[in-house]
Amino acid sequence: MTTTATPARHRSLGDHTWQDQAACNPTEYNPVDPETFFPGPEEADKIATAKALCAQCPVARACLDAALETGDTHGVRGGLTEEEREPLHAKINDRLDYSRVNDTLAGRDVHLTKAERRAVALAGYRQGVPVERLAWLLKITDEHALKLYRETRRAIRHRQIAEEASRAASAGTGATDQLGRDDFGTAA
Numbered sequence: 458m459t460t461t462a463t464p465a466r467h468r469s470l471g472d473h474t475w476q477d478q479a480a481c482n483p484t485e486y487n488p489v490d491p492e493t494f495f496p497g498p499e500e501a502d503k504i505a506t507a508k509a510l511c512a513q514c515p516v517a518r519a520c521l522d523a524a525l526e527t528g529d530t531h532g533v534r535g536g537l538t539e540e541e542r543e544p545l546h547a548k549i550n551d552r553l554d555y556s557r558v559n560d561t562l563a564g565r566d567v568h569l570t571k572a573e574r575r576a577v578a579l580a581g582y583r584q585g586v587p588v589e590r591l592a593w594l595l596k597i598t599d600e601h602a603l604k605l606y607r608e609t610r611r612a613i614r615h616r617q618i619a620e621e622a623s624r625a626a627s628a629g630t631g632a633t634d635q636l637g638r639d640d641f642g643t644a645a
Contacts, residue, residue, distance in 0.1 A: 475523075480514035481507075495532040504538060511536035525549050526568045561594055562586070569595075578605040582613075 476482060483489045489510065496503030511517050511533065521535020525546060530539055537545075553572040560567045561577050562584070569577065574595060581591045592602035 475516040475519040478516045479520060480510045494534075504533065507533035508536055508538075522568070564594070578602075578609050582606050582609045 480487075481489050481491065481494055483491065493503055493510070494507045496507065511520075514520070514536075517535050519535075521537060521542075523529070524534035524542060526549070528546065530542070530546065532539065534542065550571045552570045553576060555576070557567050557569060557573050558576045558580060561569060561573070562580055577595060578591065580586075581594070586594075588599055588602045588606060591597075591605065592599045595602065595605075597605075
């Protein structure tokens, strides 16, 4: 039996069409009370009900991403309560999801964190993406894209210099610098 994982589909900037597929979207055949997703801190039964609906939702990841990207701190979103999302909100700018980076390089208009934007610049530089294309992908000016490429080139060069220095230092601690058994003398 072959199992394949479907690739992540990230929502585009300003795209809210995913909400039509949400398990919490009330319809004639799915009468969901929206208040279920805004329980009080002591309403454990409402929290459990909301999380159960989120667990079967096909767009829970998009919902969580939207809540984190917009700073939404109210209610149960993407299967997490306000308190559970709080540490994620604090770390959102450090998120580095390579599927988002790849989607951006493929031309999709995906919301990126600072770390993901740096990764797009690095990948673009390594793949030879023209400055104009990088500017278009990141929605920045050509001058800013050129600056990102210069910073990337400088960071790569500094990393190479540090690695060479580290290799040289470890090569310098060869057999002459290693202590052998006889170098410690004998016990009295």
